[in-house]
Amino acid sequence: MSREVAFACDLDGRIGWCCSRAAARLGAREGMHLRELAAPGTAGKVDALVARARQQSVDDWELGLVSGDAIVTYSFRALPHEGGLVLVGAHVPSAYGRAFAQVSEHIHEISELHRQAVRDQDELTRRAVELSRTNAELADSNRGVMALYVQLDEQAKTLRRNADTKTRLVGNISHEFRTPLNSILGLTRLLLDHTDGTLTEEQERQIRFIRNSADSLSQLVNDMLDLSRAEHGAGGLRIARFRLEDLFSALRGTLRPIATNPDVELVFDAVDGSLELETDESRLAQILRNLVSNALKFTERGHVRVSAATRDGEIVFEVEDTGIGIPRDEQERIFEEFAQVDGPLQRKHRGTGLGLCIARRLAELLGGDIRVESEVGRGSTFRVLIPSVHEEARAMHQLEERSRDIDPMRAPILVVEDDRKSLFLYEKYLAGSGFQVLPARTIDEARAQLRRVRPAAVVLDVMLDGETSWQFLADMKSHEETRDIPILVVTVTNREQHARALGADEFWLKPLDKSALLRKLSQLARRGPVQKILIIDDDEVARYVLRRHLADTHHDVLEARSGHEGVTLARTSLPDLIFLDFVLPDIPAFDVLDELKHDARTRHIPVIVHTGKSLDDEERKRLEAEAAAILHKQNLSRELAIGRIREALLNAGVRPSVGVERQ
Ligand code: ADP
Numbered sequence: 330m331s332r333e334v335a336f337a338c339d340l341d342g343r344i345g346w347c348c349s350r351a352a353a354r355l356g357a358r359e360g361m362h363l364r365e366l367a368a369p370g371t372a373g374k375v376d377a378l379v380a381r382a383r384q385q386s387v388d389d390w391e392l393g394l395v396s397g398d399a400i401v402t403y404s405f406r407a408l409p410h411e412g413g414l415v416l417v418g419a420h421v422p423s424a425y426g427r428a429f430a431q432v433s434e435h436i437h438e439i440s441e442l443h444r445q446a447v448r449d450q451d452e453l454t455r456r457a458v459e460l461s462r463t464n465a466e467l468a469d470s471n472r473g474v475m476a477l478y479v480q481l482d483e484q485a486k487t488l489r490r491n492a493d494t495k496t497r498l499v500g501n502i503s504h505e506f507r508t509p510l511n512s513i514l515g516l517t518r519l520l521l522d523h524t525d526g527t528l529t530e531e532q533e534r535q536i537r538f539i540r541n542s543a544d545s546l547s548q549l550v551n552d553m554l555d556l557s558r559a560e561h562g563a564g565g566l567r568i569a570r571f572r573l574e575d576l577f578s579a580l581r582g583t584l585r586p587i588a589t590n591p592d593v594e595l596v597f598d599a600v601d602g603s604l605e606l607e608t609d610e611s612r613l614a615q616i617l618r619n620l621v622s623n624a625l626k627f628t629e630r631g632h633v634r635v636s637a638a639t640r641d642g643e644i645v646f647e648v649e650d651t652g653i654g655i656p657r658d659e660q661e662r663i664f665e666e667f668a669q670v671d672g673p674l675q676r677k678h679r680g681t682g683l684g685l686c687i688a689r690r691l692a693e694l695l696g697g698d699i700r701v702e703s704e705v706g707r708g709s710t711f712r713v714l715i716p717s718v719h720e721e722a723r724a725m726h727q728l729e730e731r732s733r734d735i736d737p738m739r740a741p742i743l744v745v746e747d748d749r750k751s752l753f754l755y756e757k758y759l760a761g762s763g764f765q766v767l768p769a770r771t772i773d774e775a776r777a778q779l780r781r782v783r784p785a786a787v788v789l790d791v792m793l794d795g796e797t798s799w800q801f802l803a804d805m806k807s808h809e810e811t812r813d814i815p816i817l818v819v820t821v822t823n824r825e826q827h828a829r830a831l832g833a834d835e836f837w838l839k840p841l842d843k844s845a846l847l848r849k850l851s852q853l854a855r856r857g858p859v860q861k862i863l864i865i866d867d868d869e870v871a872r873y874v875l876r877r878h879l880a881d882t883h884h885d886v887l888e889a890r891s892g893h894e895g896v897t898l899a900r901t902s903l904p905d906l907i908f909l910d911f912v913l914p915d916i917p918a919f920d921v922l923d924e925l926k927h928d929a930r931t932r933h934i935p936v937i938v939h940t941g942k943s944l945d946d947e948e949r950k951r952l953e954a955e956a957a958a959i960l961h962k963q964n965l966s967r968e969l970a971i972g973r974i975r976e977a978l979l980n981a982g983v984r985p986s987v988g989v990e991r992q
């Protein structure tokens with residue numbers, strides 16, 4: 330419903346025409362002035378509208394007009410028209426005012442909220458600034474830490490360099506000293522032997538001094554060389570198995586000649602003839618020689634006794650003497666470089682002060698330690714404790730032990746590498762992967778492993794003088810059975826052409842990188858021969874599930890939907906293994922087994938019975954006798970499927986070549 334009022338009036342505002350609503354509501358009549366309709370006191374507003382409308386059209390001009398007893402607000406639009414004015418006023422409901430008040434209240438709230446939001450925004454900005462400052466500070470301290478780390482690393486490198494330089498220097502100097510020292514010793518010997526005529530007594534005395542000094546200097550040089558070798562484990566350890574008894578008899582032989590004092594007895598206690606050690610024999614002998622020669626030097630009467638006893642995988646050697654003893658406060662110091670105890674007997678037997686230091690370092694190299702117990706005037710007991718089997722050898726045994734059991738879940742990788750540490754590294758790299766290391770430290774060992782297992786791949790470390798390794802590679806690649814086993818050749822020098830010419834599938838320079846090695850082995854292992862697996866099952870879903878489990882393994886999967894189809898397919902495609910559903914639509918699974926067993930072509934194929942039905946005792950017994958394994962559909966997992974396949978293939982004498990990558 331329209332609520333407008335309309336007027337036509339002259340340029341002064343006198344009404345010439347008005348609509349019926351204006352007449353009815355406002356009492357407007359022709360001839361009245363608009364001013365007469367205005368609410369009391371607002372005539373001026375009417376005049377102003379009239380005056381403005383004479384010039385131009387006016388919008389939204391509000392006027393309060395009298396309607397009966399009330400004042401009604403109209404919003405006027407006015408414009409000049411044909412020499413007069415036309416005015417149209419739209420009624421502004423009084424609720425408008427309330428709404429307006431509400432709106433303005435809302436606007437007020439909104440603007441308050443806005444102000445709050447702005448304040449919050451400011452706070453957030455402030456915090457962001459603070460945070461970025463903290464971040465910057467953190468980055469700074471991080472940079473500081475990094476710089477410190479780099480500095481430390483640099484220092485460590487320098488220290489290592491210095492230590493290396495020291496070793497080289499000591500080595501070089503010692504060698505440089507040796508030549509002139511040997512000349513001096515040789516010449517003094519000539520003089521003392523009177524080869525070129527006699528010497529006066531005084532000359533002879535002087536030359537003896539020279540010889541003694543040259544002797545002790547030469548001892549010092551030898552000790553320094555020993556120490557630098559012991560400190561850096563130079564030359565590596567030569568770990569081998571030997572009998573304790575043999576070590577003792579060799580020591581007896583070398584030490585007897587220096588036990589010249591008739592008042593001191595050198596005793597070697599009897600040892601268990603079957604006792605064996607596996608460590609570096611020559612270094613152990615050097616330690617014991619050192620201790621025994623000290624004991625002989627510092628014992629004037631009584632005995633020096635050497636004994637050995639085993640205890641919890643350790644062997645304890647004791648060198649006990651009845652000599653002068655060592656004061657308590659010197660007992661640790663004597664193991665330091667050039668440390669000596671002062672006393673008349675010590676002065677008489679002045680050595681280099683390096684012997685015990687070397688002995689302790691050597692004992693540490695062997696994974697053990699030396700301790701002393703001593704009482705002045707009563708004697709000393711030096712104890713050497715070392716593991717009967719050196720840690721490296723033990724780890725190697727464990728590795729061999731682990732590789733003895735072929736893990737059905739992992740693809741065997743034959744690693745031919747003479748260095749134990751590198752073998753451990755391979756094992757560490759492949760731990761937790763789908764590969765199992767079969768270690769071989771010699772080519773003979775590698776050949777023995779090959780007789781036992783067919784590896785998914787071979788890693789062949791060719792040492793510098795690796796003629797036998799090259800030969801091994803050539804042999805592997807020229808024999809029918811081993812030709813298709815992929816071989817990765819690893820060397821320290823670039824012999825790629827040679828390796829490739831002999832048939833290597835891949836060539837790598839050391840050092841090895843773990844992830845690259847794993848990637849490469851996965852690629853290589855996949856190249857081996859593929860095994861065919863036949864699934865006989867009418868249930869499409871069961872076939873699908875099994876196929877998915879075998880998806881990224883090394884198998885070709887064939888499928889048959891019934892017992893008859895399965896038997897036919899087995900005869901024509903000769904799979905390496907069959908998965909047989911226990912409940913088939915056409916014939917009982919036992920008939921399938923019978924048919925397979927009665928055919929020479931399929932007799933040897935291992936069958937894994939795959940069942941969703943729980944078996945009764947009789948069925949189970951029969952299946953256990955006739956099938957390679959029984960798998961229940963409800964708990965079939967990828968691991969289980971692959972594990973059973975590998976076991977079944979191994980038992981059937983087929984060497985599994987499955988390369989499975991663990992996710
Ligand atoms: P040195 O070449 O002087 O013998 P070592 O390092 O072998 O050097 O020994 C350090 C010192 O420890 C010796 O000088 C000696 O004073 C003391 N010492 C070593 N063994 C014994 C011992 N069995 N009895 C008494 N003192 C010993």
